[in-house]
Amino acid sequence: xxxxxxxxxxxxxRFLAAPAPGGALVAAWSDAYxxxxxxGGGDTLRVVExxxxxxxxxxxxxxxxxxxxxxxxxxxxxxTCTPHALPDYSVLPPLNHLMFDEAxxxxxxxxxxxxxxxxxFSREGELTGSARSNPRLDAVRPIxxxxxxxxxxxxxxxxxLVVVYRLIESG
Numbered sequence: 001x002x003x004x005x006x007x008x009x010x011x012x013x014r015f016l017a018a019p020a021p022g023g024a025l026v027a028a029w030s031d032a033y034x035x036x037x038x039x040g041g042g043d044t045l046r047v048v049e050x051x052x053x054x055x056x057x058x059x060x061x062x063x064x065x066x067x068x069x070x071x072x073x074x075x076x077x078x079x080t081c082t083p084h085a086l087p088d089y090s091v092l093p094p095l096n097h098l099m100f101d102e103a104x105x106x107x108x109x110x111x112x113x114x115x116x117x118x119x120x121f122s123r124e125g126e127l128t129g130s131a132r133s134n135p136r137l138d139a140v141r142p143i144x145x146x147x148x149x150x151x152x153x154x155x156x157x158x159x160x161l162v163v164v165y166r167l168i169e170s171g
Contacts, residue, residue: 005081007072010138011057011065011089018098021123026106030093035108037125048106048125053094055113061092101144109133109142118149133165 008014013031020026020037024045028035033053037045066086073081096116097109105128106121116133133151136142137160140152149165 005072005078007069007081009065009069009086009089011062011086011092013093016095016098018100020100020106021104026098028095028098030095031091033094033108033110035095035098035106046125048108048121050119050127053110053112054091055094057089057092096138097142099142099144102146107144129169131167134163136163 013029015027016030017025017027023040025038026035027038031054033050035048037047039045069086072078073084092111094110094112095108096111097107099107101107104123106125108119108121110117110119114132116135118131118133119127120129120131122128133149134153136151136153142149142151144150144167147167149167151163151165153161153163155161
């Protein structure tokens with residue numbers, strides 16, 4: 001019927017960007033831990049980079065994503081769907097989300113072999129700490145305000161919960 005459907009896979013690298021303090025912007029491709037700070041004119045001010053942050057996609061995740069794609073392709077009235085299978089990505093993109101807190105610190109959500117981690121960088125781009133977190137719904141953006149991180153998680157029973165973490169800085 002002339003309708004185009006777009007399907008996005010969580011295994012594919014994607015472009016991430018967030019407004020930074022002072023009219024700047026941070027931008028990155030999710031497949032490498034390399035984040036550029038850009039000024040209003042698009043010039044690179046600095047780059048935050050951490051090597052070795054990729055890990056192999058677990059078979060269970062790959063099977064879940066492939067199954068969801070097969071279900072999408074089986075949608076009645078969809079017609080033909082190209083490609084017939086998703087590309088075979090070998091590693092999970094490590095970067096998942098970028099945001100700033102009120103102090104101007106950059107928070108980077110990282111997917112790694114142990115789950116999810118938030119890396120926190122100073123205004124100057126130096127790593128000041130890291131904290132582990134539970135899985136969250138990626139469709140709902142996290143929020144950080146007044147020393148608290150709010151995310152939406154899925155309970156074991158299947159319903160969604162808004163979970164608020166109080167952030168404590170250790171010496």
